[in-house]
Amino acid sequence: MIKEQLNILINLAASDMTVGDHESKIIHMIGKANGLSKDDVDAMMKAPKPVGDLSVFSEDQKFENLYHLIQLMKADGQVFKSEISFCEEIAEKLGYKKGVVAELSSRIYSDPTITADRNMLMERARRFLK
Structure with a gap:
């Protein structure tokens, strides 16, 4: 599951046609925290796959994907x-x-060491579920 999640982040990082150093560090940090080697993450970044079916994720996984995204x-x-x-x-x-992107984006920080109240953010995100 982590490879699918990282692939989404890699696609986002490349969506402006360049992957910045800070973006790359965050992707590598998330990969490492989930047991992937630097080489594994580098290989994924060199050849990102299209984003597949995301409906298989649990509600918590969907929120985590959105948060990291x-x-x-x-x-x-x-x-x-x-x-x-x-x-x-x-x-x-x-x-x-x-609209969930605008709602959460004002409360999520780019620095992963600064964390917002995840429970509050998850409650806000739930209001935007279809």
């Missing part, structure tokens, strides 16, 4: 329209309405 979108300090559109597209594939 928004965090990565903000990682390089610049948010491009293409990144917002990609996040909204993935949010819909995860079963949320597009």
Whole structure:
């Protein structure tokens, strides 16, 4: 499951046609925390796969995907329209309405060491489930 989640993040990072250093570090950090080697993550970043069926994820997994996706979108300090559109597209594939991205994005920080109240964010996200 972690490879599918990382693949989504890699697709987002590449959606503005460049993967920034900070974005790459976050992707590697998430991969390492979930038992993937640097070489595994590098291989995935060199050849990202299309985003598949996300309906198989549990509600918690869907939220975690969305959380990390928004965090990565903000990682390089610049948010491009293409990144917002990609996040909204993935949010819909995860079963949320597009508006969840705007709702959560103001409360999710680009620095992974700064954490928001996950339970509060999950409750807010639930309001946007289809």
